[in-house]
Amino acid sequence: MTTSVQRPKKFQIQKLWKPEEIIEILDSEYSRPPQQISKSPIFELILTVLSQHTSDHNSGEAMHHLLRVFPDWQSILNSPVSALEKAIRPGGLAPTKSKRIHQILKDIKRLRPDFDLNFLADQPLEEARAWLTSLPGVGPKTAACVLLFALGRPALPVDTHVERVSKRLGLVPLKMSAEKAHTLLEKSVTPKDVYAYHMDLIQHGRRTCNARKPNCNRCALIKKCPRNGVPVMS
Numbered sequence: 360m361t362t363s364v365q366r367p368k369k370f371q372i373q374k375l376w377k378p379e380e381i382i383e384i385l386d387s388e389y390s391r392p393p394q395q396i397s398k399s400p401i402f403e404l405i406l407t408v409l410s411q412h413t414s415d416h417n418s419g420e421a422m423h424h425l426l427r428v429f430p431d432w433q434s435i436l437n438s439p440v441s442a443l444e445k446a447i448r449p450g451g452l453a454p455t456k457s458k459r460i461h462q463i464l465k466d467i468k469r470l471r472p473d474f475d476l477n478f479l480a481d482q483p484l485e486e487a488r489a490w491l492t493s494l495p496g497v498g499p500k501t502a503a504c505v506l507l508f509a510l511g512r513p514a515l516p517v518d519t520h521v522e523r524v525s526k527r528l529g530l531v532p533l534k535m536s537a538e539k540a541h542t543l544l545e546k547s548v549t550p551k552d553v554y555a556y557h558m559d560l561i562q563h564g565r566r567t568c569n570a571r572k573p574n575c576n577r578c579a580l581i582k583k584c585p586r587n588g589v590p591v592m593s
Contacts, residue, residue, distance in 0.1 A: 373529070373583070373585055374583055375529045375530065375583055375585070376528060376530075376583050376584075378547055378548040378549075378552060378556055379549075379552065381556070381560070382552055382556055382559055384580060385559035385560075385579065385580075386555065386559060387579075388563075389559065389562040389563070389566065391555060391558050391562070392558065394511070394554045396509065396510065397509045398477070398509060398510070399509055400476035400477060400479060400509040400510060401432065401467065401474055401476050403504060403505045403508050403509035404463070404476070404491070404494075404497070404505050405422070405425070405460055405464075406418065406422050407500075407501045408460055408463070408497075408501065409421045409422055409425075409456060409460075410450075411452070412451065413450050417449055417450045417451055418450050420450065421446075421447040421448070421449045421450025421451075421453075422447075422450075424446045424447060424448075424449060425446045427446075428442070429443075429446065432464055432467075432468075433468070433474070435461065435464055436461070436464055436465060440457050440458055441457075443457040443460060443461060444457035447460075459495060459496040462495045462496070463494050463495055463496065463497065466494055476505075477510070479491070479505075479506065479510060479512075480510045480511075480512070484506070484512055484513070484514065487506060488514060491505055491506070498538070499517070499537075499538050499541040500516045500517055500518055500537070500541070503515055503517070503545075507554060507557065513545075513550035513551070513553040513554075514545065514553065515541065515544055515545040515548065515553050515556065516541075516557055517537055517540050517541045519570075520560065520564025520565055521540075521544070521561060521564065522537050523564055523568065523588075524560045524564045524568045525560065526540075526587055526588055527568060527584065527586060527588055528580065528584055528587075529584075529585045529587055530543075530547065531543050531544060533588050563580070571590065572590075573589055
């Protein structure tokens with residue numbers, strides 16, 4: 360048995376789902392959780408760094424350990440990086456993430472001595488995004504997570520699930536980078552629907568349109584899905 364990848368056909372014209380249609384269908388399919396804005400952007404920033412390349416459970420455990428060991432952000436800077444590495448070890452990749460978090464906090468301390476990033480709520484969206492991505496190791500997804508989940512700004516995080524599902528649905532080109540997909544997907548949806556779109560695509564990617572064996576037989580979106588990049592067993 361061999362596995363190939365289904366590629367989009369050239370010159371093929373197919374009617375695709377609109378974002379508002381996807382939201383309506385997947386809301387019904389998965390019962391999207393309501394948005395809860397944390398109003399703690401620095402907490403969201405560090406948690407998002409910890410969540411990279413690991414599960415939500417592991418990153419949650421790492422954040423719990425970090426908060427238990429360090430009473431505030433300044434205490435992290437006052438301690439050796441090795442102490443931070445030990446505290447976040449449950450999250451995986453602790454040697455890399457500890458150095459990154461330490462440098463991020465060092466830069467924030469220089470720019471905002473009180474560690475308060477709520478000023479980003481009042482900046483134009485692109486300026487707020489640019490400020491966050493100027494920090495070491497902070498890319499478009501991490502910045503969007505901070506803006507959306509901590510401040511309720513209409514920034515669309517494109518994680519591995521959102522990227523995979525959107526490409527299979529033909530919403531973005533198959534070979535487009537994740538960074539460019541952020542821009543294209545965010546522009547395609549109205550600001551009030553950004554959270555819904557993000558959450559629905561994530562749930563669909565986790566529960567139906569998974570990476571190796573997508574369950575197309577029970578997919579609520581199969582009617583207008585070109586199945587770009589879907590593994591084909593032969």
